[in-house]
Amino acid sequence: MTAGAKFRDVLAKRGLVEAMAAHSPLSAMLVAEAGFDAIWASGFELSAMYGVPDVSVVSMTQHLDMTRAMVDRSGLPVVADIDTGFGNAINVLYVIEQYERAGVAAIVMEDKSFPKVTSLIAGGRQEMVRIEEFQGKIDAARAARKDKDLVLVARTEALIAGLGQDEALKRARAYEAAGADMILVHSKQKTPDEIEAFVKAWDGKAPIALVPTAYPQMTVARVRELRKIGLLIWGNHAVRASVGAMRKTFAQIRKDGGIHGVEASIATVEDVFDLQGMGKVRDDEKRFLR
């Protein structure tokens, strides 16, 4: 079964794919351990991991390499955040080929212009491409995929750009007509109202994907009640959790003048050995080293 087929299977069986963000193979492994259905190979998280803003500074190669490593180590379907597709429809042809070869299950491409600006920033410069141009990019993605089960998610930033529900619906309909398998609609409103209104008004067949970072009242139960949601993405909680944990630990060590005060609150070395697969190394040593 291909990664895309696996994703579609989870969606068919559970009615919803729940993806958690990751920015490294280790964080992807922890996503799998926690029982999520899929990995969100987040551009925001990877940018943060490199210590740079999420404004198309991280290259396709950097994101692709990390995504490939997360596919390898997690065993879960990976949903790749390819931002704007790293250029125009011609770039998209190459990008889709590369990500499919890396083993991703789904690809999310957004209708902003390159270079993009992170969506949730207050007062961000949110420039969108024309609908026809983005339809061409969806068309290119469809033409480039070899596996018809590779899930193509078209993301509209109309609400993020402040263009309102009518424009968001118009774009979503146009992207479904161009062949997108799913529509991601993003919002930075502090409550779910804007998104819920969009979902209620959505008259297409394609399931909707949500990233409810700005409106955390949106639980899995509430998403299920909306019925039309196929993919729920927890957008940046791996990197934010690790920033919080590292800050707390580093400050404690500085304050205590040693590491004795943090031992109980951080992972043990044995825990990390387990994640690295040291048990297998032991077995392999016995078997192969002579």
Ligand code: SPV
């Ligand atoms: C990401 O995680 O990179 C996303 C979601 O695209 S957001 O940052 O909310 O735009």
Ligand code: MG
């Ligand atoms: Mg992103």
